[in-house]
Amino acid sequence: MDRAPIQLYTDGACSGNPGPGGYAAILRCGSYEKVFSAGYATTTNNRMELMAVITGLEAIRWTQADVTVWSDSSYVVDAVEKGWVFSWEQKGFAKKANADLWQRFLAVYRRHQVRFVWVRGHNGHPENERCDRLAVAASQEKNLRVDEGYASVVGAKEA
Numbered sequence: 001m002d003r004a005p006i007q008l009y010t011d012g013a014c015s016g017n018p019g020p021g022g023y024a025a026i027l028r029c030g031s032y033e034k035v036f037s038a039g040y041a042t043t044t045n046n047r048m049e050l051m052a053v054i055t056g057l058e059a060i061r062w063t064q065a066d067v068t069v070w071s072d073s074s075y076v077v078d079a080v081e082k083g084w085v086f087s088w089e090q091k092g093f094a095k096k097a098n099a100d101l102w103q104r105f106l107a108v109y110r111r112h113q114v115r116f117v118w119v120r121g122h123n124g125h126p127e128n129e130r131c132d133r134l135a136v137a138a139s140q141e142k143n144l145r146v147d148e149g150y151a152s153v154v155g156a157k158e159a
Contacts, residue, residue, distance in 0.1 A: 003065060005068065007070065012135055018150070021044065021048040022135040024138060025059075054104055067115070081116050
């Protein structure tokens, strides 16, 4: 059964770096649209950019989906498209930031056929602008979540 291609629009936001942050993702397949967002008390912009992609990919209910990810994050797009993340993986993510999220990303990335398109942020791309607004709003919610991956790295450095 052929399935329609999926468009995944993503963005992350952080007030301070680290600071309160949020992510948003818009998943579209044909006429279906699902929107995701969440905020965290203390995190980084790169973690939120990556979390948006992961959340969107994890929401896809079948394998081998044809997915195009639209992101304004050079960090995420370049890491995948230039192959850096695969090199980091071969080296066990030694001394790499966000290893927990990159490992989670690779697990879901490999279930699908994914390509990335970089878009300039704050440049009028409708879905990117929408994701930005949603991510910022998520970062400003009350009772923000704890970014366990970030907290464990900071805690280890302080110990």
